[in-house]
Amino acid sequence: MSERVALNQFLAGVEKRAYKMALFRVRDVDEAMDIVQDAMMILVRKYASKPEAQWAPLFYRILQNRITDSHRKATLRARLFSMFYSEDPDETTTDVIQSAPDGYAAEPDFQVGIQDATEKLNAEVERLPMRQQQAFLMRAWEGLSVADTALAMRCSQGSVKTHYSRAVHRLREVLKEDWL
Template sequence: MDLAPKQSDVADSSALKSTAESRLKNFMKEVTGRALVMMESATQSQHGIATDLVQEAFISLHKSYADKSTEEWYPLFYTILNNKLQDWRRKEARRAQPFSFFRKVTLDDEDLELNDVIDESTPNPFDFIDRAVTADEIKAAISQLPARQQQAFMLRAWEGFDTHTTAEIMNCSEGSVKTHYHRAIQGLRTSLAHLNPNMGGSSE
């Protein structure tokens, strides 16, 4: 029995690999900029670390999910990226506190969920502030938010994921996403209020 692969099978496999690589290149072009902004905010403007996290997420995506559709890649990519960010943060926390392995590392202290928080289905980062405030000013303010608030805001307002998908990416409940997003908006309004005297500090 001839166990050698047929020529057509080899050609099909090569074509599929080429197609996946082409799709990945297009996908990377589309999301790299936004992903870097998110990671730079989360790592306190450490561009090298942010770039490494994004690149590692792309490698893992292609290695494990090359056969998925491009639409499926979006939440998968950000889930992978979030996991790599959390791994990096844990390492940094342990490096800063050498004996922290004797206790649970707490990365965020805002896990209590608020009740009846309204989370719009299609948020826009400019909807809750004056249009005169620039994107750079918003990004600078975002970098001052706690990490989970940053993630919730960027995934919801900048990437446009719904609450359910954002919760899956962040590995938390939908209520937590609403809480983090709600508090992020409060924090941004407060930190940007000095740029516009008419901007209120309340999120209501």
């Protein structure tokens, strides 16, 4: 199997999860799509020659960098906008990202046929702090090891364990009445 085919299979295997991870954070379909495409291009152009085993942590590292950049820019834009246009001075500290319209709501098909469990989980994952969200999605959903998740998140393995543990604890707490 050629490396090109292997690369195609790898990207096809992660693209849906990558898109969802981006969407959880940026809550904008087009922005999430751009982030995933950028991550794909960077992986292909710069890291395709790396061993296949390294593609996943490298790809998610690129993806998380792009998500973080996008989130920061959106937050900065929101703050600037609030400073100049907000009528209520107290609202200048509002995190507009948090109060932005739900990305799923913008996609009518998103809501159709989705089970309650998925909806509730999505909502709670979306509320997780960024680092906890990253650790949870990469460990629990993508199945990355602690070491690979640490590489992707640019932090220590201890930090990954802490973020992941807090995320699982929080999700279990808020979902237990509905789930278990």
